[in-house]
Amino acid sequence: MAILLDENIKVIVQGITGKQGTFHAKSMIEYGTKVVAGVTPGKGGKEHLGVPVFDSMKEAVEATQATASVIFIPARFTYSAALEAIDAGIDLLTVITEGVPVQDSARIRQKALDNDVVMVGPNCPGLISPEASKIGIIPGKICSKGNVGIVSRSGTLTYEIIQNLTVDNLGQSTCVGLGGDPIKGIGFNECLTMFENDPQTKQIILVGEIGGTGEQQAADLVKKEITKPVYAFIAGQTAPPGKQMGHAGAIVHGKSGTAKEKMRILSEAGITTVKTSSEIPLKIKENL
Amino acid sequence: MAILLDENIKVIVQGITGKQGTFHAKSMIEYGTKVVAGVTPGKGGKEHLGVPVFDSMKEAVEATQATASVIFIPARFTYSAALEAIDAGIDLLTVITEGVPVQDSARIRQKALDNDVVMVGPNCPGLISPEASKIGIIPGKICSKGNVGIVSRSGTLTYEIIQNLTVDNLGQSTCVGLGGDPIKGIGFNECLTMFENDPQTKQIILVGEIGGTGEQQAADLVKKEITKPVYAFIAGQTAPPGKQMGHAGAIVHGKSGTAKEKMRILSEAGITTVKTSSEIPLKIKENL
């Protein structure tokens, strides 16, 4: 089953004719993703990578009935591209782009919520259900199909963990890279709930970072509602104390932003926390 | 019964402590309208005209459960006041203010539609159900209770017609002044439908002006759905041809904006049209 995407999901690539769009659309197609269309305004009617290109998302969705789109568009145009995807009736919106103004992200997020669109990102690696489909830039060859669900705030770090799992014969159900930006689409909790309800997923790995409060909320949810074993790794354990978002940030977030504090809270919620990413497969195997 | 307002409607006056607000709130109270609160930011907690004043619509609505508000606020602050009233959960919003930027009116109108608020105005005299309640500035003493419903795009002209009716012992159920601005809240058709469904109303008078297409749409509705007798008067019959809203306006409205054309279309729909306002009572009496 996996979550969010399976082998049938039809995907449109926004910005398919750009350098990044071309490279990663190709990689998605090679992985087996049903990339049914690309969108680049002014390039409609052409073919690119064997896929029809449209001038607008509306046309692309009408022609292909795709339900997902992935954005490879420069940051300053991402807001418009995301709104276009939502207006076109997409169900799953993945924004790979880095450097999107946070206010834009906040507004995209709100519009996605208002329209029941699942938004992943921005500044994220996307998602993959091994041997079924990938949306985004997670290197397909490090993945293998299995029953570990991964949800992560980090991109490259997730690859690290996936690879370790694959090497140790622990395949994955779905890996979701949430993105590293302060304001983003879905978070840990949405994914934890989906993994809990996904028959394929037997264990869940949560990859966090310093800052924010997503991990703490995840701890709350795990304590109350998640029955499957959860493992967690937090990056930035040795990071020096840095600037905070003023006192307002402190009032809202308290001291909960450190890796140490996050790991403590996660442990208290019954989550197995590890110090280095390579420990994860070992811990999972211990518990099998 | 009447339409839109009866003796039980609770009304808040926005801008009650201003010159216009004071004068007309007093007149509304004297007429018997249940003016339960006034709103002037910064003057909350005081009393004015024997009515409690609040700092915000939210407070006023919470304290009084009023369902209607009327705005006597300078044009540049009307947009905010109207949004405040809608946010506070009012059902009937009457905007007396003249000179509201049309884009503001368009946005208020949209927000009213989105929230199922009946908006009357801007730049309108308001409404009155004689011997029950009045909201706005229609002089109460010229009205008498009866079974003629009036809906009008003109303010002062409506008074003319009401007075003629009253003098001729033709009382009114409700008189609605829609306002003279190009973009406004409810129009002829909403009122025609309400009058059609109102047992008290036996005849309907429609007062139009040159420009716009509201009268034509009313003609369509009357032809199809209104069974009660309708009388119409159009102001501006001798007005010289003037500027039009570019060719775009012509494309949208055609030549339908002249009084002559409007009267022709209304007549064709079975509506009794008259040349001067004083003819209306005569025509009604003829048909009784």
Added chain:
Amino acid sequence: MLKAHFKDLKKKVKSVFNSMPMLYEIEGKQLFKENKIPTPLFKAYTDSSSIIQFAEEIGSDVMMAKAQALTGKRGKAGLIRKVSSAEAEEYIQSILGRDHGGKPVEIVMLEQPLEIEKEYYLAVMLDNESGKYLIIASSRGGVDIEEVAENYPDEIFKQYLPTAVEPFSYMFVDLGKKLGFEAKTLTSFTNIMTKMVNMAKNRDLTLVEINPLILTPDKKIIAADSKVVIDGNSDYRQVDIAAFKSQRARHTDLEFEADQAGISYVQLDGEIGIISGGAGLAMATCDILEFLGSSPANFLDVGGGADETKIEKSLEILSRQDIKGIFVNFFAGITRCDDVAQGIINASKVFEIKVPIVIRLVGTNDKEGIQILENNGIKAYGEMEPAARKIIELVQGGN
């Protein structure tokens, strides 16, 4: 449906009494420039040196000279011509001051001539019925668009856009394709559309019309004309637009003076001056004079909530018009009859009212108003028709 309505459009009335004033072409294009909507290079003519400068600027000896006017048909009136820089001065001098639509030409615009591959029609208007922006476009531009609407209704495309929605290029792709744009011109078009809607929103424009919008042989899209209508109610927040020269030019001097005082005043050519409150009643006042065999010398609406000063000012304006009588007709709602009466009395103390005056006064505070008039020996009427008959009788005598 479109077809049925396009017979006699030339004379269509859209209220002389509206507050939706038009800009000169050159002013509209200044707004286009501010909003990065491509226009030909242009410049206001000041003197012969401006012609030389402009020829250098555009790198061509040939330029368009366009008289600026608020009424149409400039081409047919010979007010637009392609001229060489040598001819320009003489031509411009010949059209400066020439009457067009009752106004002398005061401004001439110099403009870069364009090579044309195709002409389009494009308009963004704030639509009264829907309360939304309505975009109207056609690939049959450059001609009388109303005739196109009549003869080729399927080639007029419309799109609505709520005023609260932020416009983006993607919203106009469909429209652009219907017009036949593709590839690079498609994105140029959608960008222009986005800018036009943003301009309309930010500048409180109720109409932005471009006819023709030109596609050049090198595939550039350029606004070759501009018709921009502003919202007079927004003057307080569009101060620079409200100060454009066209805003003074659209009035006679008296009209302008009235406008500055917040009075809607339009000069007509009848015999009886009127003062009224409310556009509807003021129009009905004009109408009744006509129906009873006289004619209004003006339309005058003091607006809602007028005070004594506005009444005084109105009488003062009428006193400078050549009229045979004055008909004051109020059915006061937000205005107060005592203010009206006091204004009349005040005015009569400041200057002599030389023609007969009949006053009809009803509504808010009418008792107080009538009392004020009576104290000054003036009788007020309670009904409009008898009052109208009286003033006509006074003006026309026993005829």
Added chain:
Amino acid sequence: MLKAHFKDLKKKVKSVFNSMPMLYEIEGKQLFKENKIPTPLFKAYTDSSSIIQFAEEIGSDVMMAKAQALTGKRGKAGLIRKVSSAEAEEYIQSILGRDHGGKPVEIVMLEQPLEIEKEYYLAVMLDNESGKYLIIASSRGGVDIEEVAENYPDEIFKQYLPTAVEPFSYMFVDLGKKLGFEAKTLTSFTNIMTKMVNMAKNRDLTLVEINPLILTPDKKIIAADSKVVIDGNSDYRQVDIAAFKSQRARHTDLEFEADQAGISYVQLDGEIGIISGGAGLAMATCDILEFLGSSPANFLDVGGGADETKIEKSLEILSRQDIKGIFVNFFAGITRCDDVAQGIINASKVFEIKVPIVIRLVGTNDKEGIQILENNGIKAYGEMEPAARKIIELVQGGN
């Protein structure tokens, strides 16, 4: 719930790696002024004549002199003082150049002293969890607000506002009343709130904090301090803000240089320089060095989709740092391993890499990347931990 979280806030980590830079107080107040949020009169100190001028301007011989710094506790560090115009020059010279939070004081602001009736705390932040503006306010301002939050949680008021909503005064009446404002001060407060939210929206500010917001004895509300955090991702559309002096000051020279090249680089004090891609992996790279008994000399994230140039630039930056070894650690997604490899080779041709280097290269196009390295006699690791052990071994020798 609030209470539980406020013990040890001083050292709270909010990622050194974020792109949410703070402004100097004086820069924040310039934005306030632009947005008509009342501030005391203020001026940047330039030389002794500016002191005299300012004293005249404020009509007082007494003024505040405030060192501008990006870290807090200026008061305790003696960097803010009320001085007479006679004392000002000497005091300012004594603090200019003084180290505060690792940076020398470069700018001093002169400010009009205020009479205080009451102090408030006010903040508008773009809240990460909700994606909305979060307004936080308290009538216990002017002190350590986090202690207030701990000791008087009921006196901290919060209000959320969606980013897409246009703010209006009426939305802040409730909040103003909770803070105890009434009558004229209530409308002043709601106006200030409206302006603050508009400023945050229009200027892409993620935090606007005023502590204290002052009520003067004559009932004026004035922002006596400013803490403004901007969104680095919006630099392209907030060009003037991005150019503020604080934006350079928050970096060391090397950090600034890296930032200009689009590289997230933070100087640390360990022995091994790192180059990585992705904040998470870069942090994990730092972490693993620590866990294995070494220490990172920096944090360096080339960002997503880095090309050869960025890799070259990263190596060039490290070459100017005092380090014992370099650990390049990539698990490429959007970045491509061949670009990384090529960047390393290019760099090694331009300047000598004098310390041991260990490269770990996996992910997109890793075969091509490894090939490029091998062609140049460099071996690449496939896993992080062995690679980390190797570089530590090379750096620390047999120890």
